[in-house]
Amino acid sequence: MNKPSETANRVAFCRAWESQKPPEARLCYDPIAVHMLRDEVKPFVLTPEGREFFLRKMAKPYVLGILDYIPLRTQVIDGHLRDCLAKGLRQLVILGAGYDSRAYRLAELQENVKIIEVDAAGTQEDKKAKLTVQFGQLPTQVTFVALDLGKDDLAANLNQAGFDSSLSTLFIWEGVTYFLDAQAVDHTLDYISAHTPAGSSIVFDYVRPEVVDGSTRNPAMQSMMEFCAEIGEPYRFGLEPRQVERFLNQRGFQDVVNLTVAECLDKYLTPAHGPRKPMPEYGIAWASVA
């Protein structure tokens, strides 16, 4: 993958979109996301006319579902990250980082936490160029590792980047599992459970298997699958929500928390957020290394 990921771009768009809302109405706040967008896209986020045009002409049902799902997912994962920080997190690895801006927007991460971002080379190079423009230089608090999670040796690459297997570590795997095959998912989880101390953790989201095998009855999700296939980023891996705990236990993890989208809404949505209709086919889970 040498081109920047289009799905990573769209995820940044969703966070940038959400971040323009008033504080009480937004599910996440990512002021850096808009700077990760292509220049021609920025007006759709930043100007009232652009936002109105986007909603009227470009926002198909699956786009609206994703506009509501991504900020919710980011909020849930930020919550888990903050819990880990309160328990003494010392290292953060962001797998398939895309335009994730946690390393640059969360003050709590700037002290005492070693941060490594892992992504395919094309997306990572594009992000580094945009970060350099935004901050006047490439931020120094992050070590960047370019690799293919389906092909390259995660252990060797992280070792080279100074990954410390004695430190309490969180792996964030946001919006990535479904783009990998089952073997790459297994290899990644095996690596984490074998190379981090007990109590380290992973947080990720996943999609139900019927989305991947094409049997979903949700037309919005069908359109979304067609779009992802067209742009060369098809969904490949799904998990049945009832199997998530056993799946993780079998791979060396315990204390599994597994939330449906409806449960995430119950936890985070207030009346001020307005009505939200995120895609219900996703789930978000976290677990500790046993």
Ligand SMILES: C[S@@+](CC[C@H](N)C(=O)[O-])C[C@H]1O[C@@H](n2cnc3c(N)ncnc32)[C@H](O)[C@@H]1O
């Ligand atoms: C939907 S984006 C999510 C980006 C980011 N985690 C976020 O939530 O903003 C998917 C990301 O997974 C990365 N990705 C997909 N397949 C990958 C692979 N085989 N190896 C490394 N990264 C991969 C893409 O480059 C992209 O950055």
